[in-house]
Amino acid sequence: MDLTTTYMGMKLRSPLVPSASPLSEDIDNIQRMEDTGAAAVVMHSLFEEQLLLERYELHHHLTQGTESFSEALTYFPDLINFRVGPEAYLEHIHKAKQKVSIPIIASLNGSSVGGWTNYAKQIQQAGADALELNIYYVPTDMELTSHEIEQTDIDILRAVKAVITIPVAVKLSPYFTNTANIAKRLDEAGADALVLFNRFYQPDINLNLLEVEPNVLLSTPQSMRLPLRWIAILYGRIRADLAATSGIHRGEDVLKMLMAGAKITMLCSVLLRHGINHIRVIEEEICEWMQKHEYESVQQMQGSMSQKHCPDPSAFERVQYMRSLTTYKPEWRATIAKMEN
Numbered sequence: 138m139d140l141t142t143t144y145m146g147m148k149l150r151s152p153l154v155p156s157a158s159p160l161s162e163d164i165d166n167i168q169r170m171e172d173t174g175a176a177a178v179v180m181h182s183l184f185e186e187q188l189l190l191e192r193y194e195l196h197h198h199l200t201q202g203t204e205s206f207s208e209a210l211t212y213f214p215d216l217i218n219f220r221v222g223p224e225a226y227l228e229h230i231h232k233a234k235q236k237v238s239i240p241i242i243a244s245l246n247g248s249s250v251g252g253w254t255n256y257a258k259q260i261q262q263a264g265a266d267a268l269e270l271n272i273y274y275v276p277t278d279m280e281l282t283s284h285e286i287e288q289t290d291i292d293i294l295r296a297v298k299a300v301i302t303i304p305v306a307v308k309l310s311p312y313f314t315n316t317a318n319i320a321k322r323l324d325e326a327g328a329d330a331l332v333l334f335n336r337f338y339q340p341d342i343n344l345n346l347l348e349v350e351p352n353v354l355l356s357t358p359q360s361m362r363l364p365l366r367w368i369a370i371l372y373g374r375i376r377a378d379l380a381a382t383s384g385i386h387r388g389e390d391v392l393k394m395l396m397a398g399a400k401i402t403m404l405c406s407v408l409l410r411h412g413i414n415h416i417r418v419i420e421e422e423i424c425e426w427m428q429k430h431e432y433e434s435v436q437q438m439q440g441s442m443s444q445k446h447c448p449d450p451s452a453f454e455r456v457q458y459m460r461s462l463t464t465y466k467p468e469w470r471a472t473i474a475k476m477e478n
Contacts, residue, residue: 360384372398388422
């Protein structure tokens with residue numbers, strides 16, 4: 138059974154890649170990922186704020202005067218909550234490359250064009266095989282236009298591509314006005330891959346303490362529908378490879394993403410919930426299905442159910458949306474209809 142695939146020019150043993158998460162902060166975990174079948178690993182993110190903190194002594198300015206208002210101290214995380222600083226991050230990549238043979242994909246998380254993008258060069262020198270740009274930004278300026286937001290993403294990509302030679306992936310938000318257009322523009326700007334989609338973690342309100350608090354919700358298989366749809370639409374229309382993330386928990390989820398056109402599928406919530414060894418379970422499910430349905434390789438199925446090759450391309454567009462709404466019947470109504478018949 139040939140599970141090999143390619144991603145940003147790298148040949149991988151399978152499409153199973155752990156995405157950026159706290160699990161990769163431990164070298165032993167990265168080794169376990171390789172041992173249980175991971176084809177590559179995306180490192181936990183290095184945040185733009187960490188670089189600013191080191192370069193401009195941001196911590197001093199953020200905390201100055203905060204003793205006047207007790208709640209002000211909760212706006213930013215303490216220094217100790219950044220588990221791995223900039224220099225340690227580079228060393229972490231170097232050590233990981235010495236311990237494992239699978240590709241190590243670094244992750245930079247930021248929202249603006251600036252000196253932090255130059256840190257990508259040091260990441261390459263540390264030995265990273267590729268870099269994933271996780272552009273996380275929630276625009277609240279009412280004067281900021283969609284074009285300006287999109288142009289910032291393009292500028293960040295170009296700034297990074299200008300200083301490194303390793304492949305660069307961009308992790309996209311699902312909230313663009315026209316996902317197809319921004320994908321095309323990033324592709325033209327030199328993105329080697331697009332990762333669909335970033336999950337923005339939303340805050341919650343604690344009714345007992347009357348405070349806004351972080352609330353991390355792990356994904357469920359239902360979360361995969363959005364990236365599945367857009368990967369199927371983009372497949373064959375851009376040069377960049379497509380990576381699927383969010384909601385991938387089972388072998389069947391991986392298979393569907395591959396058929397839509399993904400080169401790799403990224404795992405996070407399922408590993409946090411069930412442990413790193415679950416990579417092996419998912420691979421076994423994939424192999425079992427392929428054997429049952431007489432598939433010899435992953436390449437056979439990649440893109441086979443994309444919009445480009447789907448017998449009913451409209452299934453991914455508005456006409457299918459209307460059809461779904463007009464033909465759907467609630468379970469209670471279907472039960473009544475059976476009783477009447």
